[in-house]
Amino acid sequence: MIRIGLLGLGTVGTGVVEILEKRQEELKFLTGEEIKIKKILVKDINKKRKIQLEENIITYDYDEILNHEDISIVVELTGDLEQGYRYIKAALESGKNIVTANKAVVSKYLEELSSLAAKKDLAFLYEASVGGGIPILKSLKEELALNKITEVEGILNGTCNYILTEMFNEELDYEEVLEVAQEMGYAEADSTADVKGYDTLRKLRILGTLAFQGEINENDILLEGISEIIPFDIEQIKKKESTIKLIGEVKELEDGFTALVQPTIIKEDSYFANVNNAFNSVVFRGDNVGELNFYGLGAGMLPTANAVLGDVIDIIKGSYRKGNPLGKRKLKNLNTKLKNEYYLRISSPNDSIYKSIENISKELLSKKDNIAIITKEIEYLEIVELLSSLGIDNNNYFIARILK
Template sequence: MIGIGLLGLGTVGAGVVEILNKRQEELKALTGKDIEIKKVLVKDINKKREIDLGENIITSDFEEIINHEDISIIVELTGDLEQSYRYIKRALNSGRDVVTANKAVVSKHFEELSSSAAEKNLGFLYEASVGGGIPILKPLQEALTLNNITVVQGILNGTCNYILTKMFYEGLDYGEVLKTAQELGYAEADPTADVEGYDTLRKLRILGTLALQGEIREEDILLEGISKITAFDIEQIKKMKSTVKLIGEAKELDEGFTAVVQPTIIKEDSYFANVNMAFNSVVFSGDNVGELKFYGSGAGKLPTANAVLSDVVDIIMGSYIKRNPLGERKLKNLNTRIKGEYYLRISSPIEEILKNIESISKELLSTNDNIALRTKEIEYIEIIKLLSSLGVHRDKYFLARILE
């Protein structure tokens, strides 16, 4: 029998319980063992829940879980950062394998927790932290055995993708779509982590560090979110026969790397253009396997719970990479070399700004209520420096790279 200590009984935790209850026979046939939730950690043990877990299963005391002799796997689904870090660290120190869906804790403590698990010959798996229901981390790690991975990129946040899709196809403005997304549960009451790109950044930090086998920290990634996009921008992008997505990309370059999360304008017939609504996709390229594409639900109760339980099964079966999956390459941050053509809109049609901005313009799209242009090929950092020198506040412009 395999005993599980489940930390958190929110949406994903409830999904884990639901799938376990439905698939007990199949799981036993595969693993040869019964899988049983022994304890569940919650904040409020008196809260009414529709899930029946039996007597004495729910607790608000982590000590009851960490000291439980029959629990061998800790499944951490609290969503908290610092508390979850302490839970995971104690679980590993006590000799338990750990599965988590918490991208924030994996991103912030990636090297430490990966090293700790490897030293203790324990599993530390986090498939659900990056792609929700998309199996991406295990295939990526397996591909690394036979390939050098030179680039990984993806649409990694369902909230942003939903907002951009609705704006593009329905002609709605950002605030209107965000409100709908919040009502439907796609966006949080405070959507900052999603719309400003931090969620995508954390996922790219994990993907990029694994793919390039060298540490890419959160602060190494250039970041632009989608909160400044307007219906006007969408109209200009449509005229280019293109659409726009928030794409994270980490790429190897001359013994270094570039890493960026940024609104990206892509042709309507390109691959990522067909990844719509709350769906996600990840693409990586290896020198032997070529390009591999992964598509599916990036979030949701059952898809994410499915990824969590796939990690649990891998631990039980021993079918995961036992060594520390993080490489030891020392890669130089070469983000200053990022260059290309960009779409730039400034909501301050001042004569002086227009005069100075024309020097980087390849095509002027509008000079009326907004200045909008397509730039010449230029380094990203040069655009930011120019905007800063002109006193253009971040709230007054929208910037997106253009990929042909």
Template sequence: MNIGLLGFGTVGTGVYEIIYKRKRIFRTLVGDELSISKILIKDINKDRSIKECKNKLTDNPYFILDDPDIDIVIEAIGGIKEAYEYIKYALIKGKHVITANKAVVARHMKELIDLANKNKRAFLYEASVAGGVPIVKPLKQQVTLNDIKEINSILNGTSNFILSKMIKENLDFSQALDIAQKLGYAEADPTDDIDGYDVRRKLAILSTIAFKREIKEEDIYCRGIRTIKAVDIKAIKELGYTVKLLAKALFNENNYYLSVEPNILSKDSFYAKVEDANNLVSIIGNDIGELKFYGAGAGKLPTANAVVSDVLDIIYNNYGSCGINQEEDKLCNNTDLVKDIYYIRISPKYGLNEKVLNLIKEEKIVDKIIKTGENIIFTSKDIDYVKISRFISNIKNFINDEFYAVIR
């Protein structure tokens, strides 16, 4: 069984290490060699720590994609355009494909699954959601047996690490982000993580599987943690609560509601206990009830482990197909499914002008004033998605992100 590896960065080298150190075990299990025969890299002359792979390196992807002796292609280059083209080409050439690329899976999931099914090949992506936490395969299995009613999850280690630091050490957002970047939890450009886009992609993948219909990223209401400041953390802690970035999916009689946004939680909540870069996914089915999946949401070896688990499923012919849009009836994105209370903070020194005050009065959303003075903090009445979205959109017309916070 020959593998072509596209990319030799963090995930790629992790996959190589796991397969190499467990070579004898794989031979015993499958009765044959499991070999990474070719590896795509950008710089052929770069000195690499894994010396034994030197004669396997190429900077031409088609040396792998057109090789008839390669059975499985693992895409680990990242990005969207090239990765998508290579995955599609490999499936057309009759190869099994594995990827950890959530951006490609979220955007092209149905097309690539249909193409894999047409060519009787596997398209697997366990590592694209929750890193080392096995959730994609168990969810596929449960969808066969259950109607999935709800998904609740913490799916971004960077945001969770930042919020954990802010809560534990009373840090401001910028301080916690700086620590996350120095430790390698956050990229130099952390936008995808702190604005919720990374989580939105992962929720789109899980929801597409769970509801058997194609869910697009743009179908998901999304807000990140950028506007949460030390003053908010202090107020939330004084109220006896904590805060997490949660991804939620609800399904009820062909209506669904999907959201990624910061949520205030009881300290006793299971989600409140998820610290640092760990992930948690909870699914609720009509027969199975609630199942929780917890573990390392990122990292070289946890993510690579998920990729190699997909390799084993291909070897054992244990992957099947994942049907999307099997039902004739269409889903409706119904924002009326959810109403909730929101914590809202406005910083008057900079942002509380007459227009903002008039906006708060016009919307008639105030339920309880918690603090006044340097910051005005209040809780809203029970309001729906449309009303809170309109309020946030209008607030942005008058004040910058650093002078307000809205937390579910």
């Protein structure tokens, strides 16, 4: 029998319990083992829950899991950065395999925890931290044996994709759509990490570091979120027979890489234009396999729980990639070589501001209530520095790169 210690019984934790109960016979046939959750760590032991649990299975004392000799796999689903890190590190040090969906922990401590797991000859798996139910990390690790990966890009956040889809299709304000997304469970009450792009950035950092076999940190990635978009911007984009998505992208360039998370204007007939609502999609390119596309629900109780249990199965069967999956390549950040045309909108404009940005303008779209331009090919940071020098607050402008 395989015994699991589950840390957290929120949305995903509940999904893990439900799938295990529903698919117990099938899992035993597949793995040759009965899989049982032995202990569940929660903050509030007296909280009423939607699922039936065995007596004495819940605990608020992590040591009950850490010191339990029969528990061989710890599934960390707390969603907390520093506490989650401490739980994972302690479990690895005590000889337990780890599965987590905690993208914040994986992104910040990827090298340290991967090294510790390899040193202890244990599993540290985190499929659910990127792309929800999409099996992207396992596929990426497998292809690395045969391919040099040269590019990874994707729509990696369901909340942002839902908001942009609804604004584009239903002509609603950003705040209206965000409120609906929160009611439907697509967005958290505090949606900052999603709409400011941090969630996408963390996922891209994980994907890029694995794909390029060299360290790409969070601060290596150019970042722009979607929170300042307004219906006026959507109107201008539609006139160009285009749509807009928040896209994360890492590309190999010479002996280094470029990395960005930015709202991106794409033609209506392009691949990512058809990825809508809360769906995610990831594309990577290898020198032998060519382009591989992955599509599916990027979040939600059951898709994410499904990815978590996929990792559990791989540990039981011993089918995961052993050792440290991270490479030792030394990569240069070449974002300064990255140039694009950009859509730029500035609210509350005046003649002085327009004259100041005239030099970077290729096409004037509007000069009335908002200044809107298509820039010449230019570095993103040049635009940001210009806006800063003009004293324009980041709440008063919106930037999106344009892909032709």
